[in-house]
Amino acid sequence: MDKKIKNICTGRRLPVRIQLGILAFLGFVNLYIVRSHLSVSLVAMVRHDAAAQATLVSDACGGGGGPTGPVPQDALGNWTSSVLASNNASASTQGEEEEEESTSHQQTGELDWDERTQGFVLSTFYYGYVITQIAGGRAAELYGGTRVFGLSIFVSGILCFFIPFCARMHYLALAVVRFLQGLAQAPVFPAMHAVSSQWVPAEERTQFLGPVYYATSVGVMLAMPLSGLLIDTLGWASASYFAGLAAVVWSAAWFLLTSTKPANHPRISLEEREKIEKSIELAGTSGGVAAQAPWRDILRSPPVWALNAVDFGNGWGLSLFVTQVPTYMRNILGLSIKQNGLMSALPFVARYIGVHLFSQLFGRILRRGLLTTTRVRKVSSVIMMLFPAAFLVAVSYSGCSAEVTIALMCTAFFFNGAVAAAYTSNHIDVSPNYAGTLMGLANTAHNVAAMTAPMLTGFIINRQQTLERWRWVFWTCVPVYVVTEVIFLVFASGEVQPWNFRGQSQELPQQEPDDGDDDDNDDDEEREVGHRSESGALLGPEEAAKTGESLEDRGRNEEDQLPRV
Structure with missing residues (x-):
């Protein structure tokens, strides 16, 4: 067991x-x-x-469950009059059956x-x-x-x-x-x-x-x-x-x-407290925090802007799904409100499954030192951004099949679950002392995208609910995803930045001097403090595993001790 x-x-x-x-x-x-x-x-x-609820849909798929392939359209992308007439006739019976229920809701x-x-x-x-x-x-x-x-x-x-x-x-x-x-x-x-x-x-x-x-x-x-x-x-x-x-x-x-810190918790064991404090110290967390953040360094840091960019891109695609896909399901696929609610929840189930799987996978890779933190963040970001972009575009070409559309959306959101290994904790990699500030900056970019994407969608649709218009909406994800992902791949880092220690009570985690000879003392200090890259930045524990002693030996058995949430 x-x-x-x-x-x-x-x-x-x-x-x-x-x-x-x-x-x-x-x-x-x-x-x-x-x-x-x-x-x-x-x-x-x-x-x-009822008058306000009059549909603006010009090419609905006949109440969902329509053909899997495209329905004949004219040159403007609208259904022909014969198809519309057929759809109206097929929808009349369903409308009569739901009239009593909808009337009661209106009252x-x-x-x-x-x-x-x-x-x-x-x-x-x-x-x-x-x-x-x-x-x-x-x-x-x-x-x-x-x-x-x-x-x-x-x-x-x-x-x-x-x-x-x-x-x-x-x-x-x-x-x-x-x-x-x-x-x-x-x-x-x-x-x-x-x-x-x-x-x-x-x-x-x-x-x-x-x-x-x-x-x-x-x-x-x-x-x-x-x-x-x-x-x-x-x-x-x-x-x-x-x-x-x-x-x-x-x-x-x-x-x-x-409690705010392990040292302040009344029920923590000494063993767990020491493990946490030693690990976070080695990773760059200082004992105190400066009252003034190093804003100039933060705003001039390429890894910070890489985080802002990728969060903007992910926020764009996510907001399109959360705010617009239910409308797409109702107006294009013709799903009822009850069906819409269920179908809209399925991609979130798939995403949470992806979060668990990718976080466990890349967590094991990091602990075993197979890849550096920087490479793990970049590889998982490709999965998080480019795979969903491809599947969301495929959604716009899935025709009137609700089943195919939902399957594609669930697949897109499953791969988006790699976000857990991509940038969710990358702010802490870059600067554990100012991780809250960095997350605030990135989340601001995320929400700017969340407000902008629906506005652009409204401009594109412009009261014309056609498959062609919605195809344009889904295609907007492609340039946003690609550009922001390229920025992340070029500038992202998993290393603690030098300005992380600026203004702190201590510049670097320190080791008390050893009574042994100088060489032994230097070796001990290097093992305790960590290693530096060629650029001089303090490496995290995963990167340190590539160059010498790290937390790997100490945390080798963590996989068997840490219960998953």
């Missing part, structure tokens, strides 16, 4: 850092339930005017908001979300990542309790609440980077961060069906109350069971 499973089954206490990982996983699940439940609630909150809504108002309310979250990314990262470095992480989720959860009241008051009141939730949630990812730099040994980061960070996919998968069940049973306000309550309960557990 695997030793990890044996430890759990025999009642041995999990390492504190793994307990922290489990709590962080649940925190990210809560984060996305709070963030995304309103999208489901709006369906029940708003009165649906339950209590708010007279048009689609533009609904879109405005939902979008205000992201305007707040962009503002506090960088500031949140610095706050986490200065005051403790666990504090900022927990406080962010707690505040956004408390704001959920105001959603029903503010929605009934005025849509602008709800927009303010959503804006404040965006402000509150923005520091979460930068704060977790700060937590990881203090709590996760360098040789474990790839395997640790992937399953924890991408619990967001689990949050999306849970939010949609769970919110629907609550709304159907208790009314639309219950989804907001549940999201808020879950966040508050989680926050209480988080603050009770975590």
